[in-house]
Amino acid sequence: MIKRNHLAYIFASACLAIGAAISFYLSSRYFSADPDFLNSSIVWSEIKTRGLKIMQEWSPTVDNWYISIYPIHFLVFLIFGTPTILMLKIMAAFQITICAFLASLIVYKKTRNPLAFLLVIFFTTISYYSYNIGFAFHLFSHNSVNLYGLLCILIYVCWDKSLAACIGICLISLASSISDPWFVVAYTIPLLILAIYDKVTKKNTSWSFVLAYTITLIIFFSHIIQHYLKVPVTKFQIADVDIAFSNLKFFMVDSGWMSNIFFIKNEWAYVASSLIMVLVTIASVCYSNKLNSINTVLLFSLLGVSSSFIIGLPEKDEISARFLANLIYLVPIILCVNINKLTRVFVIPFLLLCFSSSIHSHMVNYGNNYDEEVLDQIKFMKEHDLNFGYGAYWGTRSSSVTWMSNGDATIIPVVVNHSNGEINWQIHRSQVFEHWYNPTQKQTFIAITQDQETCPVVELCISGMQKQNGTPDNILKYKDITFLVYKNGIPR
Incomplete structure (x- = not known):
């Protein structure tokens, strides 16, 4: 007789295989070798020709990807040879699949329910808008560091009392924050808040955890490593009131467009979808009657990204969904880890509508040429x-x-x-x-x-x-x- 954990393993493997197939199909369908997508391929070609010293001539953006993305891509190119379009498509699909799998693992670790692995299929089938305007499959976007953020949360969920795990999370967070400063508001600061929450609410929790995250942020904001790597740094700039209200509008539009439970292409439908998403998320936490550690880090990650999107420059528009990439994963995660007899009444219909809308979006939108x-x-x-x-x-x-x-x-x-x-x-x-x-x-x-x-x-x-x-x-x-x-x- 097959044991329960063996069945869970088989089910997870099946979901992972299906998710990988879906992500490869959709990534290939929407793929375009635009100049930004080719970033690492171009840099690798120059390094092979002129050596690593050529990086002294490279002009990176603030989102420089030096520590988070380049090492992985260069290792792939070193092993499999000169990058090709097929290789880039596989890498894009792999990124989506791994993010989906990490998110499902977080839910599984918190609920011990094998059905959590259905989220792999859910996350690889995200909407056309999430793939293309949210840049979910783009090798150089804020979603590429979502992989590291989800990994940090998973490590915490598995070893929340381990100082070694905390140090590992800090190193990952520092590398990701230097590579893409948006990671700071999305994950690094929420992780510090999580450490403070644990210190206040859990007996015998060491101050070492809070200290570790604090040192991580101090190193980041000192810009010592950034100056050593000769990458540009930037300061968070507060938008004026008019721009902030405009950003709020596009937050509602962009976040609602990614879920779009009403299926139709209409700004009011997107705004309504966004409002429902916010209400469902709040209700899910409230009716679970627990502001625990996982809810703390997830909520502050969502709040950090949302508030920075709204009150920060630059001025946003309908194609700024790339800044909201962590909503793709964290909203469903928070709904699933808080599910109970009461919340499932509205959580399951919401997730099914999101999933159905995503499938519909792929049916009415086509690949680019x-x-x-x-x-x-x-x-x-x-x-x-x-x-x-x-x-x-x-x-x-x-x-x-x-x-x-x-x-x-x-x-x-x-x-x-x-x-x-x-x-x-x-x-x-x-x-x-x-x-x-x-x-x-x-x-x-x-x-x-x-x-x-x-x-x-x-x-x-x-x-x-x-x-x-x-x-x-x-x-x-x-x-x-x-x-x-x-x-x-x-x-x-």
């Missing part, structure tokens, strides 16, 4: 000997074209002065290497297209580039991109 567009652009560029040039990071699909063509069609991102339409060679955007801008005498093009970051007014950019670099030897047009071609390079 970004990669096909990049390949078409590469074909045009090769046919017209457009092998090297400069253009907008996003508008010309710069790094995507360069990577997918193996450098045969290279577009280097540039910064353009919005006042006169000329390239500013003194300033480089983030996520570029300095040696990319070494002068060259070979044929060079400037690719111009409307792009809010680089070139909001195409006509101004075209005239500005010609004033700066002279009359081009040839002008080519591909869809909405204008190529100014200079056979002998451009003056610097």
Whole structure:
């Protein structure tokens, strides 16, 4: 006769396999090799060619991913070889699956109910909006550090009285916070509050736990490691009242859009979904009659992210759901760990509606054709000997074209002065290497297209580039991109 724990293991394995298949299908369906997605692939290529010292030339963003994401990706590339689109799709699916499995393990450890592993399927089937606008499957997004946050919570749930486990959590939190400062409000500060709660409510709990988390935050805010790694640092900026109210609106829209229990595409439906989500979460905790440790860390994580989203800069919009990635996991977790005869009356219908809505969203939305567009652009560029040039990071699909063509069609991102339409060679955007801008005498093009970051007014950019670099030897047009071609390079 099969023992109960063996059945639980078999059930968990089945759910994990199904979840992995779902996440790979959806990640592949929505995948696009955009410049941000290729971050580690591009960096790895430079490291292989020029050595680790080339990182001194790299211009990272505040979300630098140095300690959290790069080591894992580089290890994968080292083992399996040069990154390919298939490899990146598998990595994206793996990220979603592991986050889902960690979340289900947290619920299982708290409830001892094997049905908790159904959450693996629930979390890998999250909505189209969560996948694409929430960047849940994006290799470089706030959801990528959700993996570490969920791991920290799981370690705590398993070994809450272990100082060694606490130190492990602190090290993970420090690495993740340095790699993505959003982790601080999402997990590091809530973990400190959890330690304080445990000290106050549990007898014989050592102050060492509180001290460990405090030291972790002190090290982070001292920026010692950030300065050593030469990564940019930022301070949390409070929004003014008008922006805060605008952010509140988009918090309701974005969080409701991810769950969208009303199925329809409508802002009021999203707001209503968000309100119901908040009410269900509060009711779940209240009717469970327990403000325990797990509820403390989950609630303060949700509160930390939500409040920072609302009162902090930058101003948010309908595509800011990436800042709310931990809601995807923590809301269902808190509902499930507090489930009882009373709460299941509204928790189960809510979760079923979310799950059904997610399936519906994948039925009415389709994959993108970004990669096909990049390949078409590469074909045009090769046919017209457009092998090297400069253009907008996003508008010309710069790094995507360069990577997918193996450098045969290279577009280097540039910064353009919005006042006169000329390239500013003194300033480089983030996520570029300095040696990319070494002068060259070979044929060079400037690719111009409307792009809010680089070139909001195409006509101004075209005239500005010609004033700066002279009359081009040839002008080519591909869809909405204008190529100014200079056979002998451009003056610097």
